[in-house]
Amino acid sequence: MATQSDALGRSQFLERVRKAQARSRLSFRIWFALTWIVLVGGLVFALWITGNIDLSFINEWGPYVLGGAGLTILLCVTSIVFATILAIFGAIARLSGNPIINGVASLYVSLVRGTPLIVQIVFIYLALPQLDIRIPAIPAGIMALSFNYGAYMTEIFRAGIQAVPSGQREAAQALGMPEHLVMRRVVLPQAVRIVIPAIGNDFVAMIKDSALVSVIAVQELLWRAQNVGRQNFRTLEALLIAALVYWILTIVFSFFQERLEHRMARGDR
């Protein structure tokens, strides 16, 4: 009798704990959302009461500035593809036993990681013509972004390749697979799975870094915002639009990136 009521008490107790936990989770979420709403609302309200926000400007020029987002995304998608290709070769070379190949890749990584991205962008666009290498603005921007991210991603890919258990490679070798096939068929597919979330992460970072390409007159988001703001003497509104678009873009892509990461992690179990 006593044990029965004890068991009942325990399950009731556990039920209550669960409910309390759910309530506390719910209240956390509500307060969290409220904090955001209050902060963002307060900011919007503060800007509003200054009376310095010109809504007609936003109406008139908003679509043009927004149009730059397309070019920003195009720049980033193209660059991330090239960067990934560069990074795959870079990582294989960085792991190579051949001192020359390894040296070339290490120099690339060191050079790119040791210089600011903006210097690389301006160099490709402005300095190379002096050597008779003339690249139009948009391809120059894509080159600089791919080159830069390729170097950072080389290190990520190298870690990814090294994270593939050595037993995999040994097993393939034991089956008599030639070295290049071991890499292509066994190691790389597994490494890519490991690094895909990191590529997504870099893509989100690149959306923000791509704003630097505005210095070589590529008419992406920031270029448009700056020029439109300057021309109409409405810099605050113009930069607010640009900042908001970058923010939304990073939120959207981060969301996809997180889902991708989840999927990848599930496959691993």
Added chain:
Amino acid sequence: MNTWRRFVTVPIAAIVLAACQGSAAEITNVVCVGEATTYLDWLNGDLEPDEPDPIAEADEAGDLLETIRERGTIIVSTDPNYAPQSFLQPDGTFVGFDIDVATEIANRLGVDIQFETPDWDLITAGNWGERWDISVGSMTITTPRKEILSFTQPYYFTPAALAASEQSGVTSVDDLSFELPEGAEATTLPTDANCAEAIQAGREEFDLWVSAGPTIDEAIGSDIPIVKVSDSIYVENLAVAIDKSGPEHAALLYEIDRIIGEMHEDGTLTDLSEEWFDGEDLTQAPGE
């Protein structure tokens, strides 16, 4: 308690002091100008206005003109922020006096037009790398520029003007405690409109701005808190430029020069000037 007080009062005192200095200071001798402009040369005392070299007829074969005709498009560099000469529209196209002049040149060449928007200092530095064919960007002909660029005859003339921020209280050159340009110190921003933008933003690094008269009028028309202090410091010859380091372009230069002469004669340039510069005809050479 003592340390606490020191930590609070010292920064506050510093801020108050700095604020007092800011408001009580007399007008600084810093003048804002666009990068690589003749206004900067003028302030530095090395402005050398010049005339275009004589232009002779040339063979079109192998000339940039032939390339442009084959391409069917002329690529023109322009500043996206130089109202009323050249500025953006909400649909992403450009309008303005320079834009209309360039479009008319393209029409008379029988080709389409495409605009590029490199920074001004890139255009004046030459070495365009064949990214654009010509500059129709209100460029003053100067001796140093003539070493790297070929110029046509001027298509119009603008007075350089001096503006002061309203809060400086300057209304005439006599209010300045220094001589212009000798006593002035130049500070440059990427393009002329940046100076107006900085004054509007309440920056106090400078109170004075030298730019083209129409550009300053435009800023005043956009409610920038500035006043025009001097109307005509000097007058500039503004012409179409072509990069000397680029391909052979004698025939193109001759053809564009001829078209500009034609546009002067048939009144096209006068009409465009009156349209964009509040009824003013800036296409007549001063003193003529």
